[in-house]
Amino acid sequence: MLIEKSFTALKESMESLKMPPLNQEDSLSFTEHGHFSSNISFAAAKVMKKNPMEIALKIAESMKGEFMLSSSAVKPGFINVTFTDRALIDEMKEIASEINWGKKDINKGKVNLEFVSANPTGPLVLVNMRAGVAGNCLAKIMQYSGYDAVKENYVNDSGKQVHNLGASILFHIAKDKGEFPENGYKGSYIKDIAFEVQKNHPPLNWSEENINLCADEGKRIILESQKKSLEKFHIVFDSWVYESFIRNEYIKKTEEYLREKKYIYVNENAVFLRTTDFGDDKDRVIYKSDGEMTYFLPDIAYHFYKAERGFDRIIDILGPDHHGYTSRIKASLQMLDKKSRFDIIIAQIVTLYRNNEKYEMSKRAGDFISMDELAEEIDPDVLKFLVLSRKLSQPFNFDIEKAKETTMDNPVYYVQYAYARLSSLMSNACINSFSDISYDYDSLGDDSLRSIAAKLLEFPYTVYSIAETYEIQKLPTYIVSLSSLIHSYYHDNRIITDDKKETNIKISVLFAARRILRTAFEMIGITVKERMEKNEV
RNA sequence: GCCCCUGUAGCUCAGUGGAUAGAGCAUUUGUUUCCUAAACAAAGGGCCACAAGUUCGAUUCUUGUCAGGGGCACCA
Structure with a gap:
């Protein structure tokens, strides 16, 4: 290169x-x-x-x-x-001929990338979509940059919230039910699940046993539907880790280790962890004074499990509600004394507006818009591009009605159109592969073509830098600016002419540009369109 | 009260210790040739919140002030 x-x-x-x-x-x-x-x-x-x-x-x-x-x-x-033009032309040939041009072939290490990790207590919401799209994209970026990335989803399938789910479901089934459970889930999907459970089981009365049964059934149904939601956005995981597994296999080990290292002490019957030794502002409870375990210990155990699997880098993409949680989890990872680099990325809140009015949402009260519902209103490609264009650490606000209205001016169509124009040119010029192009000339002719060629050289470095800084928005920005150069050039120049040599020169650059666009589209997960379907708007 | 994030064009947001601070939308004007105007070109619009400090140089880093948002638990 x-x-x-x-x-x-x-x-x-x-x-x-x-x-x-x-x-x-x-x-x-x-x-x-x-x-x-x-x-x-x-x-x-x-x-x-x-x-x-x-x-x-x-x-x-x-x-x-x-x-x-x-x-x-x-x-x-x-x-x-x-x-020199000669060097740029040689580079165009490399881009055209190497399928993975720019991809680092040295092994920079194993990376564990955890994201989404929603509780199996309801549909996935907008911030899950945001984190999912970002995580998927980041994994591809890491792979291109020489890392071996594993996408992992952690399922909190045990603990109090799952018990609450079971009780919320059973509430709609049992005849002898009492009050609606405190902190129960109120969404209408609960009733659907209750109906489903009722079909498969004899009449259930209110009992602990039946709460657990409902919880198990609920988890199963919800997990299935969460997977379907993710698939709509082509978010796929390599690894699923269940909290129940961690509880069985790792809690004891982790606790013994922490005790041995003397990071644990008892105060007023509660068991504390000395997270302040590693920069947290207060020590955290792992067993409450009533003996019940808090959620914190399984989370430490989970990270213990991650570290044990030999990852050189561990990345958590967490939701905005985990904001105050990062220092204690970082502290606990230091206690485990593993040398893996550990980064936490917070995917900030997604706020919806409808016609300039804020749409208030609460998951527990059942008043929210799921990522499925949003995908029905707005093309996932549009959502992906919008979501990735904004810095992950910044809150993301957008107006549904405006997003629909302005589809004509949407950046995703802009970049797809640039690609489609190039595809059309290639087929008109009968170019199927780089072997149809000749590279034996020494001048590119004009500066506008030169600047497209030069822009292509940037691509790998843009990607490499994201692998270190996680500033994913740089990729959409790059794609838009490359597309802009292409549209401009296309408008100003006739590409296919009677002059074979000149045509060939232009094609050699545009063929490479199309290659890079395609690679970039695949990275952010938007559809590669060979032609645009005209939209009626 | 404590902690974190943010303040850049009318709006939504990028960007950078350095060479003329950008894009999209909106406004005004012009341009239709291979995939088509879902495009291109031009114009206007900025004390990069404010103040001090760090240095050859700060919109960028530090501190303070003002303003907006979020988070604080023996909840998960």
């Missing part, structure tokens, strides 16, 4: 000048001043205590490589490199 070659040239230049070794990748930026820009001279200037401009001049002068048209030092000390 050209950018790799540039790094090498930069490194060799700095070595020959006896400059300190610095991480070149950190200093990479893509600007309009060249195909490759670096501000490494500023970093070097700090270490060497010299003028950055002076350093930049030396580096620019000594950088070597036949792929470079020029390398220059500018103003305060930037280094800009411009590639």
Whole structure:
């Protein structure tokens, strides 16, 4: 890859000048001043205590490589490199011919990516959709960047909330029922489940045993429907971990370990964990004074289980309600003394508006819009693109009516249209694969075509950076800006002409652009359309 | 009270320790050629909340102020 070659040239230049070794990748930026820009001279200037401009001049002068048209030092000390057309054309060929162009083939380690992890007590809601789409996308980004990513869903299938679910269901069945359970679930789906359970069982009276039976049936039915909801968005997991399994297999082990390490103490009959030793603002209870276990211990045990499976990195994408929860889970992971890197990403709240009015939601009261219902109103492709375009750590507000009204101006159609235009060109020009294109010429002709070619070089680096920073919105931003270049070029230029050579030159770049678009679409999970169906709006 | 997040164009939001701060929508104007205007081009619109500090340089980092949002548990 050209950018790799540039790094090498930069490194060799700095070595020959006896400059300190610095991480070149950190200093990479893509600007309009060249195909490759670096501000490494500023970093070097700090270490060497010299003028950055002076350093930049030396580096620019000594950088070597036949792929470079020029390398220059500018103003305060930037280094800009411009590639030759010949080198860009060779790069277009690489993109076209290598199926996984840009994908890192070195193994950077195993990653566990946990997301969604909803309680099996009701339909998945909007923030689950947000986290699901983001997690799915992030896993693909990690894989492209050289990581071996495992997508995991944790199911809280035991504990109090499941008991409440069972009681809420049985309430609609048992004749001798009492009051509606405190903290019970009120959604209408509960009645549907109750009806289902009633069909398969003899009349049930109010008893602990029957509550558990209803809970089991409820969990099963809800999990099935959650899976279906996820499938609508093509969210698929590699691994499902059940809390019941963790409770049986890992709680004891974890507790013994923590006790041995003396992180546990008793105060007023309650059992505490010294999370303050690792930065939490207060110690947390793992057994209440009535002897009941809190949810915290199974969660630690679950992370113990994760760490034990040899992941180099563990990532949790959590909902907004876990905001105050991150410091204690991080503390507990440090207690386990595993060397895995551990990151928590909070997927912020999704708030719906209808005609500028906020739509208040409460899951427990049964008043909410599920991700299924939303998918019925708005095309999942549109939702995915919208959701991924916003920073995950920021609250996401949008108006359903507006999202429907403005479909004409929706960015997802914009980018799909760019792809469809390219596909049409390829079929008109009878190009089925890169072998139909000739790459034996030395000029790209004009700057607008050159800038599309240069934009393609950015793609892998955009992806790699997301794998480290989790700023997924950079991918949609990239796709939109590439699409914009394509639309603009398409509008201004006739691509297929009688001049075979010129046609071929244009096609060589556009074929590669189409390749990159396709890879990017697959990463964010939107449909790749060879042609657009005209919408009646 | 304590903690976290946010404040960038009329609106919804990107972005960055550096080279002229961007996009979409909205407004005004112009452009229809392979997949079609679901597109392109141009114009207007900004004390990057405010103030101080850090340095060669801050919209970006630090602190404070003001404003908005979210979270605090022997609930899950």
